[in-house]
Amino acid sequence: MTATERRASVSLASIFALRMLGLFLVLPVFALEAARFPGGDDPARVGLAMGVYGLTQALLQIPFGIASDHWGRKRVMLAGLLVFALGSFLAAWAPDLNWLTAGRSLQGAGAISAAITALLADCTRDQVRTKAMALVGVSIALMFALSLVAGPLLAGSIGLHGIFALTGALALAGMAVVRWWVPAEPPRHAAPPRGGMRAVLKDPGLLRLDFGVFVLHAVQLAMWMAIPGLLVAAGLDKALHWQVYLPAVVGSFLVMGLTLFPLERRGHLRAAFLGAVGLIFLVQLGLLWETATAAHHLGLLGGLLFLFFCGFNVLEASQPSLASRLAPAHARGAALGVYNTAQSLGFFAGGAVGGWIIKAHGPGALFMACAGLMLLWLLVAWPMRAPGGREPAPVGQPVKL
Numbered sequence: 001m002t003a004t005e006r007r008a009s010v011s012l013a014s015i016f017a018l019r020m021l022g023l024f025l026v027l028p029v030f031a032l033e034a035a036r037f038p039g040g041d042d043p044a045r046v047g048l049a050m051g052v053y054g055l056t057q058a059l060l061q062i063p064f065g066i067a068s069d070h071w072g073r074k075r076v077m078l079a080g081l082l083v084f085a086l087g088s089f090l091a092a093w094a095p096d097l098n099w100l101t102a103g104r105s106l107q108g109a110g111a112i113s114a115a116i117t118a119l120l121a122d123c124t125r126d127q128v129r130t131k132a133m134a135l136v137g138v139s140i141a142l143m144f145a146l147s148l149v150a151g152p153l154l155a156g157s158i159g160l161h162g163i164f165a166l167t168g169a170l171a172l173a174g175m176a177v178v179r180w181w182v183p184a185e186p187p188r189h190a191a192p193p194r195g196g197m198r199a200v201l202k203d204p205g206l207l208r209l210d211f212g213v214f215v216l217h218a219v220q221l222a223m224w225m226a227i228p229g230l231l232v233a234a235g236l237d238k239a240l241h242w243q244v245y246l247p248a249v250v251g252s253f254l255v256m257g258l259t260l261f262p263l264e265r266r267g268h269l270r271a272a273f274l275g276a277v278g279l280i281f282l283v284q285l286g287l288l289w290e291t292a293t294a295a296h297h298l299g300l301l302g303g304l305l306f307l308f309f310c311g312f313n314v315l316e317a318s319q320p321s322l323a324s325r326l327a328p329a330h331a332r333g334a335a336l337g338v339y340n341t342a343q344s345l346g347f348f349a350g351g352a353v354g355g356w357i358i359k360a361h362g363p364g365a366l367f368m369a370c371a372g373l374m375l376l377w378l379l380v381a382w383p384m385r386a387p388g389g390r391e392p393a394p395v396g397q398p399v400k401l
Contacts, residue, residue: 001128004183008123009132011181012116015077017139018174022088022167023053023107024147027224028241029155029163039097043225047355049101051221053087053108054347061344065114065337066197073119073185073333074178077112081175084110088168092161103164108344110171114337121324121332122186129324134260134317138253145249149242156239200335205326208381210339212277213319214346215377219280219370220312221350223287226363227305230287234296244302252309260314270384273318277378279311284371291364 001009026033034046068076084107091103117136124132154163200206231241263272286304290296320339327335357366 001124001131005124005128005132007181007183008120009135011177011183012120013136013139015081015116015174015177015182016113016136017143018170018177019081019084019112020140021143021147022084022170024144025151025154025163025167026050026160027144027221028148028151028228028245029160029238031225031228032238033155033160034097034100037097037100038095043359044352044356045097045101047225047358048352049097049104050225050355051348051351052101053104054217054221054344054349054351056105056108057111057113057344058108058341058348060109060111061114061341062197062334062337064111065118065333065335065340067333068115068118069331069333073115073122074182076115077119077178077182078175080110080112080115081171081178082110084112085168085171085175088164088171092164092168094161094164107167111340111344113340113343114333117320117324117336117340118333119182119185121327121336123183126325129321131261133321133324134256136317136320138256138313138317140316142249145246148245148249152239152241197331197334199328200331200338203326205384206323206335206338208384209319209323209326210342211380212315212377213339214342214349215373216280216312216315216319217343217346218350218353219284219346219373221347222354222357222366222370223308223350225351225354225358226287226291226366227301230290230296230301230363231298234298234301236298244298244305248302248306249309251306252313255310256313256317260317264318269318269322272314273322273384274378274381276311276314276318277374277381279307280315281371281374281378283308283311284367284374288364288367288371291362291367 030050031043031046034040034049040046064076064080087103087106087109089103090106091100094100094103117133120132120136121129151163154166158166228238228241231244232238236244260272263269283304286300286307290300290304320336323336323339324332354366357369
């Protein structure tokens with residue numbers, strides 16, 4: 001990577017990290033802590049509150065992505081982080097589940113994922129973009145691991161209200177990073193060609209990735225409607241769940257580093273991608289079997305979570321890289337807006353539908369549904385082809401659009 005590519009990768013990954021840490025901190029405790037709010041005795045309503053930010057993100061990712069194509073990535077990022085901070089402070093104040101849901105909705109309205117990934121794609125070449133996106137993916141996974149450790153501890157000391165206030169502060173810190181650390185945007189066409197959105201919505205490769213990111217994050221969020229309860233049933237107090245999560249996440253990083261990048265260099269990205277999808281499908285079957293047994297096994301749950309994160313990290317690094325490489329350069333923000341819309345809809349569906357499934361049919365039905373989604377994704381993704389072609393070697397500067 002050039003110096004500019006390294007700066008762009010690290011600074012934009014840090015913005016993702018600050019934002020996602022705020023979202024992830026509530027993940028391991030939300031289902032348990034929200035039950036204490038007035039109206040929190042309904043798992044379906046709790047699931048809606050947990051996943052609704054994904055719905056508002058889905059509604060705004062494409063407009064924010066298109067806006068970043070026309071008015072600049074950094075302006076859109078600053079506006080989105082401010083909205084996210086306001087939603088966090090509203091959730092911190094919330095006296096009941098309805099206001100908590102409203103705060104989560106406003107959090108989701110700060111839909112800047114497309115603008116961030118588009119700027120990262122603007123500032124990096126094809127041959128280093130998977131590494132750059134992997135850095136973002138690793139930062140997200142690290143924040144996920146940290147949140148699984150810190151979330152229960154913070155919930156015990158400052159409560160859910162305090163966690164949301166901390167989330168707002170992290171968003172404000174992200175605005176400072178955008179203002180003073182993120183490199184200047186490369187020059188863009190003054191008048192982007194028309195038809196970009198039409199091309200994005202007709203590209204089968206992009207549509208496969210859009211479907212895949214929806215499934216991946218629906219399954220991820222749905223799982224955490226049930227995993228904390230399974231760990232408690234296996235005899236592990238909720239304050240100690242990090243003892244399972246942390247080794248699983250850290251070990252999965254090592255697996256990703258030893259598999260994804262070497263396989264991509266050798267031209268086997270497709271095999272790594274499909275293998276990761278298949279691995280998460282097998283994890284869902286394992287969790288389904290675990291829920292059917294009379295006694296829950298902590299070691300088995302830990303092993304299944306390790307395998308889940310192995311597959312998840314590979315997909316989290318490779319999917320946005322593939323989307324940015326397949327997208328037309330003049331409509332990259334729009335393409336990543338559609339991609340992140342699908343991701344946000346996945347978050348919403350995982351929380352809202354996952355909570356309803358558990359309420360109506362129990363965790364076994366939830367994991368059966370997740371397994372079915374992963375199998376469908378494997379079939380949809382099977383015809384994929386990794387994009388080829390290389391950009392010329394840089395002369396100290398990133399490629400300009």
